[in-house]
Amino acid sequence: MEIRGIRRECLDTLRAVGKSQHPNEFVAVLRETDGIIEEFDLAPGTVVTQQSAGFSMSMMPLGIRSAGSAHSHPNGVLSPSNADLQFFGRLGKYHFIFGPPYGKDDWRVFRRDGTPTELEVIE
Numbered sequence: 561m562e563i564r565g566i567r568r569e570c571l572d573t574l575r576a577v578g579k580s581q582h583p584n585e586f587v588a589v590l591r592e593t594d595g596i597i598e599e600f601d602l603a604p605g606t607v608v609t610q611q612s613a614g615f616s617m618s619m620m621p622l623g624i625r626s627a628g629s630a631h632s633h634p635n636g637v638l639s640p641s642n643a644d645l646q647f648f649g650r651l652g653k654y655h656f657i658f659g660p661p662y663g664k665d666d667w668r669v670f671r672r673d674g675t676p677t678e679l680e681v682i683e
């Protein structure tokens with residue numbers, strides 16, 4: 561299924577989660593319905609402390625059909641780390657990174673290989 565966009569409500573909820581977890585990081589797995597990202601699952605055990613950068617692959621629900629991922633960078637750097645790139649390759653096509661202050665424009669979306677891309681926000 562080609563991904564056509566992300567639902568505004570889903571994006572707003574992800575921003576709210578980022579804000580509520582700050583300064584900790586969150587990781588979520590995105591799900592699509594008919595090509596639109598509408599839902600996500602917070603990955604269990606992946607809300608980590610500021611001190612433990614990154615997240616544990618062993619905790620990710622691999623094998624589920626996912627459209628991509630979303631996570632936060634509480635340090636505000638909206639680009640993928642090396643660890644992120646390894647993770648992206650294993651979990652879908654579109655990967656969102658959120659950062660403080662988690663406002664409307666405080667996110668980026670990347671392809672599996674870490675190149676910035678765009679995805680339509682569907683109202």
Ligand SMILES: [Zn+2]
Nearest residue numbers: 633640641644
């Ligand atoms: Zn990251």
